Amino acid sequence: MINKRYSIVATIIFAVFLGGMTATAWAKGGDPVAGKDKAALCAGCHGDDGNSLSAEFPRLAGQYESYIVKQVRDFQSGKRANNDTMAGMAAMVASVEDAHDIGAYFSSQKMAKKPLTDADKALAVKGEKLFTEGNPMEGVYACINCHGERGKGKSANISTFPRIGGQHRDYIIKNLTDFRDGRRQNDPAGMMTDIARKLTDDEIKALATYLSAQLP
Ligand code: HEC
Ligand code: HEC
Numbered sequence: 001m002i003n004k005r006y007s008i009v010a011t012i013i014f015a016v017f018l019g020g021m022t023a024t025a026w027a028k029g030g031d032p033v034a035g036k037d038k039a040a041l042c043a044g045c046h047g048d049d050g051n052s053l054s055a056e057f058p059r060l061a062g063q064y065e066s067y068i069v070k071q072v073r074d075f076q077s078g079k080r081a082n083n084d085t086m087a088g089m090a091a092m093v094a095s096v097e098d099a100h101d102i103g104a105y106f107s108s109q110k111m112a113k114k115p116l117t118d119a120d121k122a123l124a125v126k127g128e129k130l131f132t133e134g135n136p137m138e139g140v141y142a143c144i145n146c147h148g149e150r151g152k153g154k155s156a157n158i159s160t161f162p163r164i165g166g167q168h169r170d171y172i173i174k175n176l177t178d179f180r181d182g183r184r185q186n187d188p189a190g191m192m193t194d195i196a197r198k199l200t201d202d203e204i205k206a207l208a209t210y211l212s213a214q215l216p
Contacts, residue, residue: 035105127210
């Protein structure tokens with residue numbers, strides 16, 4: 001049973017890899033220099049260089065350009081509907097080109113090394129185990145397969161899977177809970193929803209504690 005399930009997941013991942021690569025081949029990359037000015041609109045919450053100070057606002061520094069564009073477009077279309085403030089901001093991004101330029105700018109910025117939260121070592125170790133090994137008993141496919149070593153992503157060609165290592169802990173907790181409870185539904189093929197539904201609050205906290213400590 002479990003093996004069959006895993007092979008289905010593997011097939012989905014493979015399809016997404018191919019799809020992601022094709023999409024990237026077609027998409028024209030943004031201009032980070034033009035994006036810097038356009039990103040002034042975003043700086044108040046996400047920080048000048050994408051290193052937001054508050055955990056309410058995700059860090060965008062070093063995130064894949066195409067992933068940022070996808071999220072902005074999902075907020076615009078209402079496909080991602082888990083935050084009204086951000087939906088209002090996305091509505092102010094006038095064109096797909098602007099979204100690409102802003103995405104290219106934040107993507108070119110370095111993630112700050114400053115620790116985000118007090119490290120709870122024991123909890124982080126628990127989170128690391130779940131991240132790298134998953135939980136075969138519950139059918140939780142290991143996060144590392146999609147999000148890469150330490151949550152640093154696979155490659156810009158596979159931007160379907162965002163970089164999540166070094167992200168704010170409370171933002172990760174909120175989004176995993178949003179996926180689980182159906183408030184966030186913009187994940188391709190329901191990949192994240194399927195996984196988040198199998199996670200307890202304690203596991204989510206452990207994963208987020210581990211991930212937020214994965215600085216550059
Ligand atoms: C007034 C504050 C505010 C401003 C200004 C703002 N955002 Fe956001 N943004 C948010 C919040 C809050 C979230 C988190 C939503 C959630 O709870 O999941 C977010 C999330 C995002 C995400 C999702 C990141 C991820 O990892 O999934 C992207 C991308 C993003 N914002 C881009 C932008 C861009 C581009 C601009 C400028 C055009 C901008 N934001 C301006 C508040 C803001
Ligand atoms: C089968 C592939 C896959 C696996 C396994 C997976 N994820 Fe994801 N994850 C995704 C995709 C795809 C997205 C992007 C959803 C979107 O496009 O909005 C995502 C998004 C996320 C986000 C939101 C990022 C953001 O900035 O908004 C978090 C947090 C996350 N995953 C954590 C995890 C954790 C923790 C695990 C392991 C328990 C995990 N993921 C396992 C595919 C996966």
